[in-house]
Amino acid sequence: MDILAALKKQPLFKSYIAGSADDITKAEEKLKLSFSAEYKQYLLKFGFATYDGHEITGICKAKRLNVVDVTLSERSITPDVPADWYVIEQLNIDGIVIWQSTTGEIFQTTPNTKHKKICDSLADYICM
Known part of the structure; x- marks a missing residue:
């Protein structure tokens, strides 16, 4: 399932004004990385999104x-995270943070533990 369809299927889904391709490029330059193709697709459609208690980062x-x-x-x-990761969601529970790599994989970090891969894509994470 693609990211846009995955989000639209979620309970209480809301989205906000999307950024431009130029906004995305500027964000990538500030972070010194390239977003995954999936995250770029999301950013071009939604500035950021919320659903069922989740808040997915964006450009806003x-x-x-x-x-x-x-x-x-x-x-x-969290200085030990790879430089090609960016935050998808801060859960604000026990310091849990969800990251996406530039290749699209999703990881979780928690203070004082080793990071772990939890999904192959943002769409998979949304559908968990």
């Missing part, structure tokens, strides 16, 4: 949901 003015702001903040407190 809200610092707590802006992928650049959240990723830079989390990198400063």
